[in-house]
Amino acid sequence: MSRVALLTYSTKPRGGVVHTLALAEALADQGAEVHVFALGSEGFFRPLKVPFTLFPFTVEGDSLEEKVFACIGAMTAGLAKVAGEFDILHAQDCISARAATQVHPRVVRTVHHVDDFTTPALVDCQRRSIVEPGHVLVVSEHWRRVLLQEYGVAAQVVRNGVDPARIGPVSARRRARLRASVGAGDRFLLLAVGGIEPRKGSKTLFRALGLLRGDKPVLAIVGGHSFRDHEPYRRQALALLPGLGLNAAQDGAQDVVQLGTVSEEQLAAWYRSADALAYPSIEEGFGLAVLEAQVADLPVVASDLPVFREFLTHGRDALLPAVGDPVALAAALEQVMTDPALRATLVAGGRLVVPRFTWAACAARHAEIYRSIR
Secondary structure, three states, X not given: OOEEEEEEOXXXXXXXXXXXXXXXXXXXXXXXXXXXXXXOOOOOOOOOOOOEEEEOOOOOOOOHHHHHHHXXXXXXXXXXOOHHHOOEEEEOOHHHHHHHHHHOOOEEEEEOOOOOOOOHHHHHHHHHHHHOOOEEEEOOHHHHHHHHHHHOOOOEEOXXXXXXXXXXXXXXXXXXXXXXXOOOOOOOEEEEEOOOOHHHOHHHHHHHHHHOOOOOOEEEEEOOOOOOOOHHHHHHHHHHOHHHOXXXXXXXXXOEEEEEOOOHHHHHHHHHXXXXXXXXXXXXXXXXXXXXXXXXXXXXXXXXXXXXXXXXXXXXXXXXOOOOOXXXXXXXXXXXXXXXXXXXXXXXXXXXHHHHXXXXXXHHHHHHHHHHOO
């Protein structure tokens, strides 16, 4: 099997990074010689069972454009010293793809989603990161169609996986302690994963909470680290809460609680301690958090995105209200909160979804693709 370098721009728990680490370990389990390269200095968000190298870098300037090109420069400089040791460089993002194509003739690129960049330099940078690699993969049929229609690139679909062992059980005592820490107690606890940002539909979720009748749930939001600066959006979203009758104060009865970036073990415990996942994204590459929640037997309320419809069925294994519609989302949340039979149906449906997505199958398909590259 080929010697493969897997490249990712970050060490933080974002979807593409999670995918990279899980794929690397699954490939190694199947006998591949794999090495992970990333930008960073503090190690990955979880222990990694394969060799890795981090390229330190300093970002000069505050704009997204300056950050992106500084990262590309740092990744290119680091890879230039080691690229010859590998048969294939497999990039998982725009930054590492642009770097890889400058230092190696055989580059595989996985496009998890296409960012909504607005400046000409970043739009062109993203376009080149998609059209220049010799082999392009995607994680859903939706993005395969987008790349073909908008970039003229024929990509292959390789699905994500999920590792149930990483979402282990939690004791009743710890579950009670976590719930108490966010003021849930006997209140219904919704978990949102990915922070407060436009792509996650945070404003829609807040507006939906404000429309709920009767007892309000507690919304615990995990994550939030992002290469892009979502702070203006976050402030705007949080500013909506008082007008919606919701409280995000640091004391008293909280309705919305920001937990920030947590360890993998802590995330698993939150999945096991919540009552449902609220994941009303307006754009996703795949939505790994949905599978992770289903491993933890959480009912899922997502949104009617094409990528979700590829593996979820409304009413059977998730509720998929209209994208960006707070009224529809509120109705779905209220159904899940008030109907135990529906929750049981969604949990049972989720248990049938999870086995279809394994990292072993994902790695095996990648290995086939690597072997086909000459």
